[in-house]
Amino acid sequence: MKPPPFGYRAPVTLDEALDALAARPSGKVLAGGQSLIPLLNMRLAAPPELVDINRVAELDTLHVGDGGVRVGALARHTRVERSAAAAAVQPLLRRALRHVAHPVIRNRGTVVGSLAHADPAAELPAVLAVLDGTVDAASTRGRRTIPAADFFVGPLEPALEPGELAVSAYFPAAPPRTGTAFMETARRHGDYAIAGVAAVVTLDDDLRVSAARAGYLGISATPLVLDLTGAAGPHGDWTAAAAHVRDTVDPVADIHAGAAYRRHLTGVLTERALKRAAAEALRKAED
Amino acid sequence: MGEAREDTREDTFEDTREDTFDVALTVNGAHRTARVPARRLLSDLLRHDLGLTGTHVGCEHGVCGCCTVLLDGDPVRSCLMLAVTASGHEVTTVEGLAAPDGTPSPVQRAFRECHGLQCGFCTPGFLCTVTALLRETPRPTQDQVLEGISGNLCRCTGYQNIVASVHRAADLIARSAEEGEA
Ligand SMILES: Cc1cc2nc3c(=O)[nH]c(=O)nc-3n(C[C@H](O)[C@H](O)[C@H](O)COP(=O)(O)OP(=O)(O)OC[C@H]3O[C@@H](n4cnc5c(N)ncnc54)[C@H](O)[C@@H]3O)c2cc1C
Ligand code: FES
Ligand code: FES
Numbered sequence: 167m168k169p170p171p172f173g174y175r176a177p178v179t180l181d182e183a184l185d186a187l188a189a190r191p192s193g194k195v196l197a198g199g200q201s202l203i204p205l206l207n208m209r210l211a212a213p214p215e216l217v218d219i220n221r222v223a224e225l226d227t228l229h230v231g232d233g234g235v236r237v238g239a240l241a242r243h244t245r246v247e248r249s250a251a252a253a254a255v256q257p258l259l260r261r262a263l264r265h266v267a268h269p270v271i272r273n274r275g276t277v278v279g280s281l282a283h284a285d286p287a288a289e290l291p292a293v294l295a296v297l298d299g300t301v302d303a304a305s306t307r308g309r310r311t312i313p314a315a316d317f318f319v320g321p322l323e324p325a326l327e328p329g330e331l332a333v334s335a336y337f338p339a340a341p342p343r344t345g346t347a348f349m350e351t352a353r354r355h356g357d358y359a360i361a362g363v364a365a366v367v368t369l370d371d372d373l374r375v376s377a378a379r380a381g382y383l384g385i386s387a388t389p390l391v392l393d394l395t396g397a398a399g400p401h402g403d404w405t406a407a408a409a410h411v412r413d414t415v416d417p418v419a420d421i422h423a424g425a426a427y428r429r430h431l432t433g434v435l436t437e438r439a440l441k442r443a444a445a446e447a448l449r450k451a452e453d
Numbered sequence: 454m455g456e457a458r459e460d461t462r463e464d465t466f467e468d469t470r471e472d473t474f475d476v477a478l479t480v481n482g483a484h485r486t487a488r489v490p491a492r493r494l495l496s497d498l499l500r501h502d503l504g505l506t507g508t509h510v511g512c513e514h515g516v517c518g519c520c521t522v523l524l525d526g527d528p529v530r531s532c533l534m535l536a537v538t539a540s541g542h543e544v545t546t547v548e549g550l551a552a553p554d555g556t557p558s559p560v561q562r563a564f565r566e567c568h569g570l571q572c573g574f575c576t577p578g579f580l581c582t583v584t585a586l587l588r589e590t591p592r593p594t595q596d597q598v599l600e601g602i603s604g605n606l607c608r609c610t611g612y613q614n615i616v617a618s619v620h621r622a623a624d625l626i627a628r629s630a631e632e633g634e635a
Contacts (some may be wrong), residue, residue: 167513168492168494168497168513169492169494170492171471171490171491171492172491172492173472173491174472174474174491174535174537176537176538196535196538199533199534199535199538200515200530200533203494203515203532203533203534203535204513204514204515204533206492207494207513207514207532208514216491218535218537218538220538244527267515267604268518268603268604269528269600269601269603269604270518270521270528270529270530270582270604271515271530271533271604273524273527273528273529274529274530274533274534355600355603356603356604
């Protein structure tokens with residue numbers, strides 16, 4: 167089908183974009199369009215106005231520092247996926263991005279757009295959540311930094327106010343002696359996941375587990391983050407950690423999978439991902 | 454009652470009067486312009502406004518890949534992009550892949566030789582996707598081919614001949630490069 171009619175603005179600076187959003191607060195930002203345009207084509211969305219940010223060059227940024235990776239609102243999935251510097255500082259980004267749709271979709275879709283879309287089955291929200299990352303938002307009223315734990319309010323519902331634009335997202339670097347892994351199960355490669363997990367394991371100087379965390383997609387309305395340090399114990403009993411997760415999670419059922427299958431899958435993926443992350447942490451600690 | 458109905462009709466009339474925008478872009482090397490509403494999809498600009506019906510439209514939500522074109526050289530879904538967003542950019546469609554004298558490109562030749570198409574509905578999308586894939590990865594592994602075409606659906610061929618076509622196209626491109634050097 168075709169999109170319904172809408173007003174259209176194509177600002178070239180951030181200030182112009184914020185003015186346009188302030189003038190019509192029920193308007194929507196158009197970034198890569200890889201989620202919004204399907205919704206328009208299927209007439210599941212009918213915003214009165216679109217503010218197209220594709221010409222706002224100052225948002226097309228990717229800054230990699232020792233502390234983490236800051237992704238601007240116009241940085242496409244492909245650019246972030248290909249950045250060796252970003253992968254070195256926070257490997258989870260590239261690992262998760264490889265599961266986001268197909269390469270052709272990744273050429274247009276943006277990382278920040280994926281966070282703002284807040285799909286419970288999307289990969290990047292779970293990554294931002296497990297890393298305790300942040301989103302910077304701006305409006306004509308000012309700027310603020312929103313922690314991941316507060317950013318995802320519900321399915322397709324980010325904590326952005328009317329008139330607010332997500333300017334960038336910050337993915338903190340992995341601490342020393344830390345390994346990560348990303349795993350998911352989808353019907354077909356490139357589809358949204360039935361369930362998936364982003365795991366982070368950190369070892370101490372004596373190679374004991376000092377932190378184990380997992381962020382989940384596809385099993386709840388917003389990304390679920392579980393601290394599994396206690397359940398795994400200092401020697402990393404990943405089977406026990408997975409059992410704990412199976413007992414803790416309360417997955418949703420939908421047309422793609424039932425709740426019992428999702429619970430089982432979550433346990434299996436947890437154990438595998440934690441094992442892999444721990445092995446990477448050990449390699450790094452021994453380097 | 455009668456009055457209220459009048460009002461509604463006037464409102465509806467107002468609402469359907471859409472603003473239009475000038476778009477100017479390079480399509481297959483030629484400068485093209487059109488005046489379109491903001492909601493015109495790039496796929497529809499190409500097919501309806503510019504008469505380039507080689508770009509096919511299967512699903513209009515990004516899943517089938519038939520509408521894939523090259524935007525500044527990179528493959529994108531033309532059904533998931535507004536024509537107004539594409540203004541100022543360079544687009545290559547399936548009509549632009551052959552040489553100016555009509556000689557099929559190596560990718561097109563390979564699809565013909567290896568029977569990489571049957572009904573041909575999906576073919577424009579595959580040709581554009583594979584052209585870009587081989588530009589970036591001239592010697593793709595089997596896995597890279599599968600990943601590269603994973604976003605394009607074909608209901609006829611069963612994919613085996615499409616995969617063979619991609620490897621064959623890589624051979625043809627490598628050979629013409631060698632001949633060019635010799
Ligand atoms: C076939 C297909 C398969 C896909 N599979 C996956 C998948 O497996 N996993 C996955 O994660 N995604 C998938 N996607 C979606 C893709 O990753 C999108 O790119 C992403 O979800 C949205 O990014 P975008 O830049 O395209 O945003 P848009 O589509 O432009 O916008 C999406 C929403 O976010 C809002 N928005 C965007 N940017 C901002 C901003 N800077 N500030 C405020 N609001 C903003 C928009 O207003 C809109 O509501 C798929 C898409 C397709 C078409
Ligand atoms: S028509 Fe664009 S992907 Fe199907
Ligand atoms: S050849 Fe018929 S769909 Fe591919």
